[in-house]
Amino acid sequence: MPWLTRGLREGIVTTRYPHRPDGYGASFAGHVVCEPGALGAEAEAAAAACPTGAIEVGRTGARLDQGRCVLCGRCCQVAPRWFRLRPGFETAALSREALVVPESAADRRAIAQAREELRQRVRALRRSVHLRHVDAGSDGSEEWEIAALTGPIYDVQRLGIFFTASPRHADVLLVTGVGTAAMRGPLRLTYEAMPAPKAVVAVGTDAISGGLAGGTYASGTGVASVVPVDVLVPGSPPSPFSVLHGILLAVGLVGERQREQLPGKSRSEEVAG
Amino acid sequence: MRLNGTLNWHSPEGLVRSVAAKVGQGARFCALFASPEAAGTRLLALLSHSGTLVPEATMVPEGAGGFPTLTAATPAAAWYERRVKDLFGLEPRGHPRPDPLVLPRRPGSAPPRPGWGQPVSALPPDDPGAAPPAACPGQATGPLELDLSPLPAHVQGEGVFTLPYGPVRSGVVESVEYLIETPGERVPHVRARTFYKHRGMQARFPGLSLADGALLAERYEGVASVAHAIAYCSALESIAGCQPPPAAGLVRVLHAELERVANHLSSLLAHTEAAAQAVAAARVATHKERLQRLRAELCGNRFGRGVVVPGGVSGPPLAGAKSLLGPLTRLQAGIRADLELLMATPSFVDRLRRTGVIAPSLARERAALGPVGRASGQAGDLRSDHPYAAYASLRPPASPTRTAGDALARQQVRQEEMESAFDLARQALEGLEELGPTPVGGWRAGLGAVTGEALGWAEAPQGELFYLVDAVQGRVRQAQARSASFHNLALFATAFPDDIFTDFAFIEASFGVSIAGVAG
Numbered sequence: 063m064p065w066l067t068r069g070l071r072e073g074i075v076t077t078r079y080p081h082r083p084d085g086y087g088a089s090f091a092g093h094v095v096c097e098p099g100a101l102g103a104e105a106e107a108a109a110a111a112c113p114t115g116a117i118e119v120g121r122t123g124a125r126l127d128q129g130r131c132v133l134c135g136r137c138c139q140v141a142p143r144w145f146r147l148r149p150g151f152e153t154a155a156l157s158r159e160a161l162v163v164p165e166s167a168a169d170r171r172a173i174a175q176a177r178e179e180l181r182q183r184v185r186a187l188r189r190s191v192h193l194r195h196v197d198a199g200s201d202g203s204e205e206w207e208i209a210a211l212t213g214p215i216y217d218v219q220r221l222g223i224f225f226t227a228s229p230r231h232a233d234v235l236l237v238t239g240v241g242t243a244a245m246r247g248p249l250r251l252t253y254e255a256m257p258a259p260k261a262v263v264a265v266g267t268d269a270i271s272g273g274l275a276g277g278t279y280a281s282g283t284g285v286a287s288v289v290p291v292d293v294l295v296p297g298s299p300p301s302p303f304s305v306l307h308g309i310l311l312a313v314g315l316v317g318e319r320q321r322e323q324l325p326g327k328s329r330s331e332e333v334a335g
Numbered sequence: 336m337r338l339n340g341t342l343n344w345h346s347p348e349g350l351v352r353s354v355a356a357k358v359g360q361g362a363r364f365c366a367l368f369a370s371p372e373a374a375g376t377r378l379l380a381l382l383s384h385s386g387t388l389v390p391e392a393t394m395v396p397e398g399a400g401g402f403p404t405l406t407a408a409t410p411a412a413a414w415y416e417r418r419v420k421d422l423f424g425l426e427p428r429g430h431p432r433p434d435p436l437v438l439p440r441r442p443g444s445a446p447p448r449p450g451w452g453q454p455v456s457a458l459p460p461d462d463p464g465a466a467p468p469a470a471c472p473g474q475a476t477g478p479l480e481l482d483l484s485p486l487p488a489h490v491q492g493e494g495v496f497t498l499p500y501g502p503v504r505s506g507v508v509e510s511v512e513y514l515i516e517t518p519g520e521r522v523p524h525v526r527a528r529t530f531y532k533h534r535g536m537q538a539r540f541p542g543l544s545l546a547d548g549a550l551l552a553e554r555y556e557g558v559a560s561v562a563h564a565i566a567y568c569s570a571l572e573s574i575a576g577c578q579p580p581p582a583a584g585l586v587r588v589l590h591a592e593l594e595r596v597a598n599h600l601s602s603l604l605a606h607t608e609a610a611a612q613a614v615a616a617a618r619v620a621t622h623k624e625r626l627q628r629l630r631a632e633l634c635g636n637r638f639g640r641g642v643v644v645p646g647g648v649s650g651p652p653l654a655g656a657k658s659l660l661g662p663l664t665r666l667q668a669g670i671r672a673d674l675e676l677l678m679a680t681p682s683f684v685d686r687l688r689r690t691g692v693i694a695p696s697l698a699r700e701r702a703a704l705g706p707v708g709r710a711s712g713q714a715g716d717l718r719s720d721h722p723y724a725a726y727a728s729l730r731p732p733a734s735p736t737r738t739a740g741d742a743l744a745r746q747q748v749r750q751e752e753m754e755s756a757f758d759l760a761r762q763a764l765e766g767l768e769e770l771g772p773t774p775v776g777g778w779r780a781g782l783g784a785v786t787g788e789a790l791g792w793a794e795a796p797q798g799e800l801f802y803l804v805d806a807v808q809g810r811v812r813q814a815q816a817r818s819a820s821f822h823n824l825a826l827f828a829t830a831f832p833d834d835i836f837t838d839f840a841f842i843e844a845s846f847g848v849s850i851a852g853v854a855g
């Protein structure tokens with residue numbers, strides 16, 4: 063009996079996201095953004111300071127790849143004029159291109175296509191969603207953030223989201239980690255065991271690009287070469303709210319955030335060149 | 336501890352004799368590090384002898400193919416030598432069971448020798464046209480060849496079968512495979528295969544700037560980011576011969592102790608879930624989430640990343656004693672009240688009592704660390720034995736020991752450690768308040784372009800953590816970590832003699848290891 067009363071003592075601690083905004087989530091430094099037209103010595107210095115090579119300075123301005131960013135904040139210190147930490151947790155995206163900011167016109171088309179393709183596929187899932195998680199070489203922190211979702215504060219069960227042990231009952235695969243040599247096989251098998259329609263969410267910068275730990279003889283550069291990734295949740299690690307945003311995005315329950323855009327005509331090739 | 340000129344050099348046979356002799360005189364075997372050099376592979380055995388850390392070294396020449404095993408005389412070396420075999424291709428001659436542990440290379444294939452140059456990969460290339468990186472002597476020049484077929488069973492007999500559990504397991508957990516060899520309900524043997532998560536971290540450090548090395552260290556074992564960054568940075572500070580300013584020491588303590596509480600809550604959460612104590616699990620999950628949010632209030636990151644930098648810390652905490660003492664005290668009271676009730680709930684306590692027993696004699700022989708060691712009578716805590724950060728200036732941490740050696744004792748140890756961690760965090764906050772917003776010495780000391788090799792350490796939530804760092808002109812030449820998770824998981828197989836299969840989840844929870852820290 064004492065446990066029952068203790069459970070009641072706290073009252074409601076659960077967030078109301080996504081039906082209402084969440085104060086805590088909104089104050090979280092969610093991702094780093096780059097102003098359009100970031101050029102000059104400062105922008106170059108920021109690119110040189112980035113530990114993961116996430117910033118590339120092109121002819122019309124720098125672009126920042128949030129899929130490689132580990133949120134160390136160095137660029138924001140070196141070039142506060144161009145780079146800043148933007149609060150908010152709705153950081154997940156529907157394509158690799160969408161994580162490179164500012165967004166270019168060519169990327170916009172690719173993103174729209176990815177969004178439509180996923181929308182068609184996951185239409186059947188909306189009522190209740192079963193998740194399976196696979197660790198493909200994480201540093202261990204992403205697992206904490208995903209597991210937090212089942213606790214009372216996030217309580218994803220209220221949204222019809224459940225974790226399942228069997229891939230055969232899973233609709234959405236959450237993958238963490240760089241994609242190590244030895245996990246490629248088990249990850250692929252888990253994905254194949256899931257019935258269609260299914261969606262894959264890459265959780266964390268490591269799973270998207272390999273992050274800091276990627277690129278050795280045994281660690282990969284993300285999991286997209288093993289399983290087809292639909293939703294990418296950047297962060298090192300991403301907060302539970304960001305992971306939740308990624309899951310809701312995968313099943314079409316929320317949209318992406320508005321992105322900073324490059325002027326209409328520019329193309330990603332030009333910028334990269 | 337700066338190492339240049341302090342190493343005791345031996346022949347490979349001499350190292351075996353010297354280590355065995357010192358262990359015979361009561362020294363504790365801490366670690367065996369392997370570093371690739373031009374002349375061969377340097378093996379460095381670290382011992383703790385009468386309160387001093389003693390490094391003993393040998394150079395295994397290129398082409399020697401192996402070295403005499405330390406394990407026969409010093410069982411605690413068993414996993415280290417398997418790692419050396421996997422990564423450096425050196426056979427520990429006379430090792431009782433040198434099975435693959437962190438990298439299952441095809442027998443006879445060339446090793447990666449991580450830490451010197453970038454070895455070739457076991458993965459499909461990102462850019463198939465790119466030239467393979469230059470190999471160092473003895474390093475694989477073709478793609479690494481892995482053998483991922485199941486291991487032969489070690490228990491033989493009628494009705495004995497091997498149950499593979501993993502690498503993809505139920506729940507949101509790290510990937511690892513346990514091979515449970517069992518004739519039925521009793522569990523005679525459990526073997527851990529940890530290579531699934533091997534990321535080759537030792538190959539990732541060379542060439543990094545000192546600051547980037549700290550960011551990588553934070554991701555070695557991500558739930559103990561602060562401890563890893565402290566251990567890595569203190570190695571660099573030893574090389575430079577500099578002390579971080581007092582305020583930085585206090586910030587390090589503050590973050591490290593909150594990290595300890597978070598990890599101990601994580602272990603407790605796993606226990607309550609395994610025992611199907613739904614309300615208790617919900618309460619513990621809420622405490623843990625509140626703590627992670629407090630940690631983020633201090634630095635913007637829920638894992639304390641980016642705080643510890645070479646020479647000190649990145650800056651003052653974003654929140655001070657005024658806003659944090661209240662929530663911390665409330666959190667501590669909430670955890671304490673729930674633990675009191677939980678430890679008086681027979682259906683919980685009975686699952687832990689006499690589960691996963693590690694006798695003190697075995698814990699001593701295998702030099703068990705952290706809460707696992709302390710629950711089996713092994714005192715030892717780097718915070719008081721070899722103080723770092725600001726620990727010397729604070730009330731010493733309580734490092735309680737128990738002798739029951741079961742999951743219950745490990746939980747009791749963690750419970751007391753949490754109380755003491757809250758106390759230390761509070762002292763650090765008060766100390767920072769006294770020093771004010773512009774403390775004497777600032778927040779970080781300049782290291783300059785350091786050159787040399789040193790050992791750094793920290794008492795992580797999992798136990799004793801070491802970093803061996805070699806820097807040249809302000810860049811990392813080589814660096815490697817030895818996490819307590821690696822050392823302690825070697826004991827996991829011994830914790831099952833009398834336990835039925837259903838105790839597995841409790842024993843795993845009570846070890847509290849992070850597989851990322853084991854696999855490296």
Ligand code: SF4
Pocket residue numbers: 094108111112113114115116117126130131132133134135136137138
């Ligand atoms: S915050 Fe991100 S983009 Fe900026 S320097 Fe750090 S890793 Fe690079």
